[in-house]
Amino acid sequence: MNAQQASANRTNHADLLQKLGQRSIVFVGLMGAGKTAIGRKVASALGLPFIDSDHEIEGVSRMSIPELFAAYGEPEFRALEQRVIARILETGPKILSTGGGAYMNEETRAAIAAHGVSVWLKADLDLLMERVSKKQNRPLLRDPDPRGVLSRLIDERYPVYAQADITVATRDETKEVISSEVIEAITHHLKSSGKVD
Numbered sequence: 001m002n003a004q005q006a007s008a009n010r011t012n013h014a015d016l017l018q019k020l021g022q023r024s025i026v027f028v029g030l031m032g033a034g035k036t037a038i039g040r041k042v043a044s045a046l047g048l049p050f051i052d053s054d055h056e057i058e059g060v061s062r063m064s065i066p067e068l069f070a071a072y073g074e075p076e077f078r079a080l081e082q083r084v085i086a087r088i089l090e091t092g093p094k095i096l097s098t099g100g101g102a103y104m105n106e107e108t109r110a111a112i113a114a115h116g117v118s119v120w121l122k123a124d125l126d127l128l129m130e131r132v133s134k135k136q137n138r139p140l141l142r143d144p145d146p147r148g149v150l151s152r153l154i155d156e157r158y159p160v161y162a163q164a165d166i167t168v169a170t171r172d173e174t175k176e177v178i179s180s181e182v183i184e185a186i187t188h189h190l191k192s193s194g195k196v197d
């Protein structure tokens, strides 16, 4: 997206952006739900900067997520994730796609509630399995039974993701369709909540 396109997109969504104020739009949900893919598209459509917390963590640590898990373990990764997300949220508005486990952290949830509008991309097990099978970069799924792991994560995490401001049920639809639904849902949420930063 060049600067001219970004400016045109901002004009098209002026009302949403005015109501959003300095808050960011934050995507949460399980691995494979489409947080990165849809977040990037929504950022482009709204003319806002896009940040993915997993990519940011890899940038600051100069290690891949699997390397970080292997070298320091999951608790260290989670601590770094919390710090990185808090820093990203200090300034807005932007689009932030979080890693699948980020929203499970209570302090991260509080930071997101204070500085953002959260969007849970909810997907069923079959769709998640199909999406995560394409890439082997998720340490939690390096397991003989990745479907079982995802199923357990659904039970554990869905009640927490449900605390997000907005839920969008993703299904086997194109990224463009899901992105439009997300923008519509955010517009509706901002109109009815009326809160401006």
Ligand SMILES: Nc1ncnc2c1ncn2[C@@H]1O[C@H](COP(=O)(O)OP(=O)(O)OP(=O)(O)O)[C@@H](O)[C@H]1O
Residues within 6 Å of the ligand: 029, 030, 031, 032, 033, 034, 035, 036, 037, 038, 054, 097, 098, 099, 100, 131, 132, 134, 138, 171, 173, 174, 175, 176, 178
């Ligand atoms: N609506 C869609 N239609 C087709 N493919 C999609 C759609 N949404 C996501 N994908 C694809 O599914 C895969 C997983 O999506 P993505 O990486 O965005 O998930 P994620 O929620 O960011 O996962 P993680 O928590 O592991 O980062 C990617 O290959 C992405 O291009």
Ligand SMILES: O=C(O)C1=C[C@@H](O)[C@@H](O)[C@H](O)C1
Residues within 6 Å of the ligand: 030, 031, 054, 065, 098, 099, 100, 101, 102, 137, 138, 139, 140
């Ligand atoms: O769901 C999770 O806990 C994770 C999801 C990915 O985005 C990465 O943040 C990492 O692989 C952990």
Ligand SMILES: [Mg+2]
Residues within 6 Å of the ligand: 035, 036, 037, 052, 054, 097, 098, 099
């Ligand atoms: Mg992602």
